[in-house]
Amino acid sequence: MISILTNNWSSLMEGVKYTIESSLIALIGSLILGVIFAMLEISPNKTVHIIGRTYVEIFRNIPLLVVAMFFYIVMPQFIPGLDGFTAGTIGLTIYTSAFIAETVRAGIESVDVGQMEAARSNGMTYLQSMRFIVLPQAIKIVVPPLGNQFVNLVKNSSVLAFLAGFDLMYQGNLIASTTFKTTDTYLAVGLLYLIMTMPLSYLMRYLEKRWSKNPQA
Amino acid sequence: MRNKQRVWTKLWLLLPLLSLMIILTGCGKNIAQEDVMQRVDKTNEITWGVKSDTRLFGLMNIKTGKIEGFDVDIAKAISKEIFGKDVKVNFVPVTSNTRLPLLKNGNVDGLVSTMTITPERQKEIDFSDVYFNAGQAIIVKKGSAIKSVKDLTKGTKVIGIQGSNSVDNIKKAAPDTRVLQLSDAAQAFTALKSGQGDAMTSDNGILYGLVSDDPNYRVVGGTFTSEPYGIGINKGQKKFLTAINQALKDIQKDGTYQKITDKWFGNISGFDGSVSK
Numbered sequence: 052m053i054s055i056l057t058n059n060w061s062s063l064m065e066g067v068k069y070t071i072e073s074s075l076i077a078l079i080g081s082l083i084l085g086v087i088f089a090m091l092e093i094s095p096n097k098t099v100h101i102i103g104r105t106y107v108e109i110f111r112n113i114p115l116l117v118v119a120m121f122f123y124i125v126m127p128q129f130i131p132g133l134d135g136f137t138a139g140t141i142g143l144t145i146y147t148s149a150f151i152a153e154t155v156r157a158g159i160e161s162v163d164v165g166q167m168e169a170a171r172s173n174g175m176t177y178l179q180s181m182r183f184i185v186l187p188q189a190i191k192i193v194v195p196p197l198g199n200q201f202v203n204l205v206k207n208s209s210v211l212a213f214l215a216g217f218d219l220m221y222q223g224n225l226i227a228s229t230t231f232k233t234t235d236t237y238l239a240v241g242l243l244y245l246i247m248t249m250p251l252s253y254l255m256r257y258l259e260k261r262w263s264k265n266p267q268a
Numbered sequence: 269m270r271n272k273q274r275v276w277t278k279l280w281l282l283l284p285l286l287s288l289m290i291i292l293t294g295c296g297k298n299i300a301q302e303d304v305m306q307r308v309d310k311t312n313e314i315t316w317g318v319k320s321d322t323r324l325f326g327l328m329n330i331k332t333g334k335i336e337g338f339d340v341d342i343a344k345a346i347s348k349e350i351f352g353k354d355v356k357v358n359f360v361p362v363t364s365n366t367r368l369p370l371l372k373n374g375n376v377d378g379l380v381s382t383m384t385i386t387p388e389r390q391k392e393i394d395f396s397d398v399y400f401n402a403g404q405a406i407i408v409k410k411g412s413a414i415k416s417v418k419d420l421t422k423g424t425k426v427i428g429i430q431g432s433n434s435v436d437n438i439k440k441a442a443p444d445t446r447v448l449q450l451s452d453a454a455q456a457f458t459a460l461k462s463g464q465g466d467a468m469t470s471d472n473g474i475l476y477g478l479v480s481d482d483p484n485y486r487v488v489g490g491t492f493t494s495e496p497y498g499i500g501i502n503k504g505q506k507k508f509l510t511a512i513n514q515a516l517k518d519i520q521k522d523g524t525y526q527k528i529t530d531k532w533f534g535n536i537s538g539f540d541g542s543v544s545k
Binding site: 131 | 427430431448449450451455458459462463464
């Protein structure tokens with residue numbers, strides 16, 4: 052396994068670079084999209100609620116590979132120059148955002164209804180009470196399951212391998228198919244994914260602890 | 269003690285299986301070593317191994333349940349040339365992984381299965397003369413500025429298939445192009461259609477199959493590697509080999525070969541697989 056790592060170090064590192072890049076973009080993008088759609092879902096307005104619900108149900112229930120393939124194969128007809136990396140990252144963002152929307156929605160709904168009512172009766176608008184009263188409480192509840200989603204996101208970025216997106220899994224496939232050292236290659240690839248996801252898990256655990264000890268932070 | 273007994277019972281159970289294997293391999297050898305010419309003269313029946321999943325060369329027709337293609341027609345023509353019109357020709361579907369064992373076991377008398385003549389394979393079996401000029405080529409969308417592999421310069425993208433030699437070959441032939449590797453031919457062609465690359469590279473046989481399905485794409489620039497197909501037979505069948513080579517010459521002379529080529533590749537622009545020109 053050492054020889055696989057040393058002989059293919061540069062291509063593996065290129066893969067790691069693309070995986071991290073795609074994961075970071077998708078992480079930020081899906082967090083923003085996810086929160087927006089969670090807000091739509093809990094909106095008292097029926098039409099807005101239905102829009103949010105439809106988005107979440109569609110993308111949560113289609114396999115990631117299908118979503119990514121859609122952006123790789125179908126979308127270039129409308130957006131020329133959409134390559135495998137971009138298409139895969141867009142697919143990953145949208146897919147993950149549906150799960151994040153569900154997580155955030157559950158978090159917001161777990162905050163007692165009385166909080167919102169109290170805020171509103173103190174003269175705050177709906178958005179103000181959301182922003183200052185409900186969301187800060189919801190975030191603490193939501194952090195552990197969000198951490199899960201982020202770790203999943205890094206692992207799911209391996210979908211890029213099917214779209215020639217140059218990520219770690221793609222490089223692993225190429226190394227395995229040229230050296231025929233399949234076991235060693237995928238062991239090395241697995242190890243590299245572990246190195247990327249473990250710090251993320253620890254960071255999430257740290258945030259969880261810090262926020263539960265010190266509710267004001 | 270108990271454990272030991274169990275191990276022994278298991279070993280005894282293995283014995284019949286082992287003997288069966290020995291008997292079977294023994295049988296296989298006998299058939300494979302038998303002179304094919306003599307046997308076919310007696311039984312008037314010959315069996316060829318052909319691909320059943322390769323468009324234009326050997327593809328199972330679901331409606332008729334028969335395998336059809338260039339390889340199949342060549343095998344039929346050669347059998348008739350050697351053994352006469354009334355010989356019964358059987359076909360057994362093979363894959364790249366199963367064809368050598370099937371031939372060596374004697375399940376088939378010969379292989380006409382898009383098989384490239386290579387030195388490694390020549391250690392195991394004998395090859396006839398070339399019956400199809402295979403090699404690596406590229407396909408592009410009709411009207412593309414790319415006319416041959418030389419036009420794949422910096423800034424172009426070419427789509428290949430993971431784990432195939434063709435990727436190494438294209439990197440040598442066009443070092444400045446970027447190669448995107450997808451998992452199989454169908455996926456690679458879909459990616460080409462949706463504009464993910466400027467060209468796609470693979471064996472010309474596979475590419476002819478793709479363009480026969482979609483006239484918006486064509487093979488350009490001919491082959492840039494030489495990986496010719498030969499008919500594979502067991503070693504020690506000298507008479508059979510000579511007869512096959514003679515038959516190949518004869519069907520080229522009397523126009524049968526040309527007729528078969530036209531039938532399968534007649535409408536493909538940029539076709540250069542024929543050996544008779």
